[in-house]
Amino acid sequence: MTVTASPQAPDAPAALEPIRSVLVVGAGTMGSGIAQVVAEAGIAALLVDSHAPSLARGMGGIDAAWERAVAKGRRSEEEAANARSRIRAVASLADAAGVDLVIEAIVENVEAKEALFREAAAAVGPGAILASNTSSISITRLAAAVPQPERVVGLHFFNPVPVLPLVEVVRGLGTSDETIARTIAFARRLGKTPVEVNDFPGFVANRVLLPMINEAIFALGEGVADAASIDAVMRLGMSHPMGPLALADLIGLDVCLDILATLQRDIGDDKYRAAPLLRRLVAAGKLGRKSGEGFYRYD
Numbered sequence: 001m002t003v004t005a006s007p008q009a010p011d012a013p014a015a016l017e018p019i020r021s022v023l024v025v026g027a028g029t030m031g032s033g034i035a036q037v038v039a040e041a042g043i044a045a046l047l048v049d050s051h052a053p054s055l056a057r058g059m060g061g062i063d064a065a066w067e068r069a070v071a072k073g074r075r076s077e078e079e080a081a082n083a084r085s086r087i088r089a090v091a092s093l094a095d096a097a098g099v100d101l102v103i104e105a106i107v108e109n110v111e112a113k114e115a116l117f118r119e120a121a122a123a124v125g126p127g128a129i130l131a132s133n134t135s136s137i138s139i140t141r142l143a144a145a146v147p148q149p150e151r152v153v154g155l156h157f158f159n160p161v162p163v164l165p166l167v168e169v170v171r172g173l174g175t176s177d178e179t180i181a182r183t184i185a186f187a188r189r190l191g192k193t194p195v196e197v198n199d200f201p202g203f204v205a206n207r208v209l210l211p212m213i214n215e216a217i218f219a220l221g222e223g224v225a226d227a228a229s230i231d232a233v234m235r236l237g238m239s240h241p242m243g244p245l246a247l248a249d250l251i252g253l254d255v256c257l258d259i260l261a262t263l264q265r266d267i268g269d270d271k272y273r274a275a276p277l278l279r280r281l282v283a284a285g286k287l288g289r290k291s292g293e294g295f296y297r298y299d
């Protein structure tokens with residue numbers, strides 16, 4: 001029997017256009033980690049930040065991570081050099097015309113993100129996906145800031161990005177099936193495990209995690225136990241890999257406060273009210289690991 005190649009069946013789904021180039025906006029804790037894993041996956045990565053020293057620090061952190069990986073034998077010199085060749089710091093969004101995907105990882109502030117999405121939509125082509133790494137802000141609201149809301153999606157990585165496998169892929173009210181499918185394929189290409197969730201404040205991860213962290217801070221503030229004891233209870237009794245206060249220091253106490261404010265405002269329930277001790281630490285500039293002190297000191 002002769003089998004001839006038949007043209008694609010009329011109702012077969014069209015092949016998805018793969019993501020070949022990515023602009024990451026914000027070179028802080030998350031943006032630098034995201035740019036690193038994109039370059040490691042063989043995809044061209046551009047990194048931009050409005051604050052030049054932060055961009056330099058972010059690029060330096062990525063280089064240091066690759067040097068450590070080579071020194072520990074987890075990566076060859078050649079792999080590190082190849083990954084490095086795929087990543088480039090750029091001065092502005094205008095340098096990113098033609099990228100397939102923008103991932104913003106700037107400050108957790110809705111007006112700042114809306115302004116950035118407007119600027120990004122004008123700077124890159126109409127086919128590019130616009131993704132936000134927001135921890136809690138409405139994807140539907142960010143999508144309303146741009147002419148084509150169907151190309152806006154949440155792509156929520158976890159800290160540290162090179163280590164943690166999860167990404168929440170957040171479907172806004174107008175996000176198209178094609179945008180979701182391309183975003184999921186991209187996340188898998190990075191070696192991540194995407195989980196699709198709907199657009200509610202905090203999505204799944206922070207809706208569940210932040211109230212636990214906040215309660216641990218209330219317990220500390222009320223004198224139930226000291227920080228190390230609270231963390232020990234949750235590590236040893238609940239099998240959490242790190243305690244909630246150490247985790248808050250890793251996330252950044254300012255980021256925790258911003259997420260709680262979003263949950264309280266957008267869900268409209270005061271059970272998400274931030275612990276007074278969290279507010280005091282943020283006001284004092286004690287933001288956790290990134291500032292050298294939070295619930296613990298980091299030398």
Ligand SMILES: NC(=O)c1ccc[n+]([C@@H]2O[C@H](COP(=O)([O-])OP(=O)(O)OC[C@H]3O[C@@H](n4cnc5c(N)ncnc54)[C@H](O)[C@@H]3O)[C@@H](O)[C@H]2O)c1
Nearest residue numbers: 026028029030049050051054105106107108134135159251
């Ligand atoms: N830290 C975490 O554990 C974590 C986890 C998941 C998601 N997130 C989310 O990721 C985003 C970034 O968080 P982060 O912890 O990396 O913050 P960060 O403070 O470490 O970095 C933010 C960076 O964005 C830059 N920036 C601010 N406004 C900008 C703008 N308009 N254009 C370009 N750059 C700008 C800042 O200079 C800074 O370098 C937030 O939305 C946060 O909620 C954070």
